[in-house]
Amino acid sequence: MSELTSSTFCNYIGGRWLPSASGKTIENRNPAHTDDLIGRFPDSSADEAHQAIDAAARAFDAWRMTPAPKRAEILFRAAELLVARKEPFARDMTREMGKVLAETRGDVQEAIDMTYFLAAEGRRQYGQTVPSELRDKFAMSIRQPLGVCAIITPWNFPMAIPSWKMIPALVCGNSVVFKPSELTPLSAHNFVTVLEEAGVPAGVVNMVTGGPEIGERLTVDERVSVVSFTGSTAVGRLVNQNAAPHVKKVHLEMGGKNAIMVMDDAALDLALEGCLWGGFGTTGQRCTAASRVIVHERVHDRFVDAFVARAAALRVGDGLHPTTEMGPSIGQKQLEKVMSYVSIGQQEGATLACGGHRLTEGALAKGFFHEPTVFTDVKPEMRIAREEIFGPVVSIINVRSLDEAIRVTNDVAYGLSASIYTQDINRAFRAMRDVYTGIFYVNAPTIGAEVHLPFGGTKATGNGHREAGTAALDVFSDWKSVYVDFSGKLQRAQIDTV
Numbered sequence: 117m118s119e120l121t122s123s124t125f126c127n128y129i130g131g132r133w134l135p136s137a138s139g140k141t142i143e144n145r146n147p148a149h150t151d152d153l154i155g156r157f158p159d160s161s162a163d164e165a166h167q168a169i170d171a172a173a174r175a176f177d178a179w180r181m182t183p184a185p186k187r188a189e190i191l192f193r194a195a196e197l198l199v200a201r202k203e204p205f206a207r208d209m210t211r212e213m214g215k216v217l218a219e220t221r222g223d224v225q226e227a228i229d230m231t232y233f234l235a236a237e238g239r240r241q242y243g244q245t246v247p248s249e250l251r252d253k254f255a256m257s258i259r260q261p262l263g264v265c266a267i268i269t270p271w272n273f274p275m276a277i278p279s280w281k282m283i284p285a286l287v288c289g290n291s292v293v294f295k296p297s298e299l300t301p302l303s304a305h306n307f308v309t310v311l312e313e314a315g316v317p318a319g320v321v322n323m324v325t326g327g328p329e330i331g332e333r334l335t336v337d338e339r340v341s342v343v344s345f346t347g348s349t350a351v352g353r354l355v356n357q358n359a360a361p362h363v364k365k366v367h368l369e370m371g372g373k374n375a376i377m378v379m380d381d382a383a384l385d386l387a388l389e390g391c392l393w394g395g396f397g398t399t400g401q402r403c404t405a406a407s408r409v410i411v412h413e414r415v416h417d418r419f420v421d422a423f424v425a426r427a428a429a430l431r432v433g434d435g436l437h438p439t440t441e442m443g444p445s446i447g448q449k450q451l452e453k454v455m456s457y458v459s460i461g462q463q464e465g466a467t468l469a470c471g472g473h474r475l476t477e478g479a480l481a482k483g484f485f486h487e488p489t490v491f492t493d494v495k496p497e498m499r500i501a502r503e504e505i506f507g508p509v510v511s512i513i514n515v516r517s518l519d520e521a522i523r524v525t526n527d528v529a530y531g532l533s534a535s536i537y538t539q540d541i542n543r544a545f546r547a548m549r550d551v552y553t554g555i556f557y558v559n560a561p562t563i564g565a566e567v568h569l570p571f572g573g574t575k576a577t578g579n580g581h582r583e584a585g586t587a588a589l590d591v592f593s594d595w596k597s598v599y600v601d602f603s604g605k606l607q608r609a610q611i612d613t614v
């Protein structure tokens with residue numbers, strides 16, 4: 117679609133593109149220029165979510181019976197289409213979400229990688245074949261799909277995260293109802309058009325855009341077997357509660373308060389680059405963002421001087437502009453959250469080393485821009501060191517040892533990602549063992565997970581499931597253990613001895 121026109125978009129239900137039943141729509145505006153109206157998307161009712169569940173329930177059986185390698189062929193075609201459209205999709209995404217073009221290209225690339233990787237599972241989905249304890253008896257485990265999956269996704273990775281959930285759901289033989297964030301429906305629309313064109317049959321994938329009542333409908337409906345949700349811990353809790361009465365399988369991926377530990381033997385220039393990318397990449401709006409940097413006292417002052425200078429010099433602006441290094445916050449609410457944490461940090465007695473203000477000069481006046489912000493003298497008990505801000509704010513904590521660094525890293529409610537910069541392999545391995553997160557990096561920042569390993573976190577970050585990697589298949593399939601007795605007689609396990 118042209119960048120200069122805007123239009124009215126539809127839901128996708130039962131293989132048909134249907135306008136908002138009530139006529140109500142949600143405006144999708146560019147967070148870098150709020151007068152740029154990208155399009156109007158259905159502000160759907162619970163009724164439309166209900167119809168989408170109907171369609172998905174009807175389509176499930178035929179899709180389940182389609183051989184997995186054939187399902188996968190369709191998904192491979194989807195990956196090819198994503199490759200062909202990477203550039204326009206990335207531009208659409210920067211326009212609706214704000215992150216810089218290099219990063220939205222990366223977002224589409226992550227969807228491409230995930231689609232290729234998991235499509236290949238169409239020919240694997242390995243189970244176990246094991247010897248039976250009895251004669252003339254065969255024992256194995258196979259995966260079976262669960263039915264209708266509700267996919268509820270956030271705005272910060274508008275194509276990658278939907279792909280992490282929908283592609284494994286589909287390759288396992290499930291049907292899907294997809295509710296994207298109301299802030300990034302264009303990327304969701306682009307992703308669904310690709311699945312449609314690739315040949316996913318009508319009803320197997322459905323998309324309903326809108327607000328919380330859609331999410332609520334999807335999580336309480338008894339025909340939905342799985343809910344996969346990425347977003348805030350507060351909403352994740354609601355999802356869990358809604359899904360509990362029907363004992364649905366619920367996969368939750370929620371907040372983070374990730375730390376980079378910079379040791380006194382670290383390659384400091386490397387650590388500096390890593391902390392800038394980890395802290396301010398995606399304007400800090402990643403669950404994996406390095407919002408805490410824990411620095412050994414012996415290098416603290418040197419590191420802080422360099423870090424603050426580089427952070428203050430980051431070029432903030434429209435992500436479509438080639439020289440921009442950091443885009444806007446997604447919207448007014450998010451920007452206000454960032455600003456409120458700046459005042460919280462000041463009230464708590466941390467030192468505002470750079471940033472701290474909204475940017476409104478010239479072309480920035482029409483967007484949700486905020487200065488890259490660094491707090492120093494941060495104590496681990498301060499709220500800015502414990503709560504997820506989801507913005508361009510980094511808190512620096514001074515520590516005396518590796519042990520203290522690990523203690524501080526672990527001493528938060530969340531457990532998504534952490535990292536250490538050190539040249540000492542013993543320290544690296546100790547940290548790798550003792551930091552209790554779902555993802556850990558050595559000499560790299562907390563962001564940058566690849567699609568073929570499990571992604572997720574401990575404690576308040578998640579509920580034990582993982583997406584990405586083959587671990588994703590565990591969310592979207594159930595194990596069935598199968599015993600085939602070809603002895604022709606009753607054999608009693610644990611009772612008859614052979």
Ligand code: UN1
Nearest residue numbers: 273402403404563564565
């Ligand atoms: C997120 O922050 O919500 O590891 C997802 C990363 C990206 C995905 C982040 N590959 O930072």
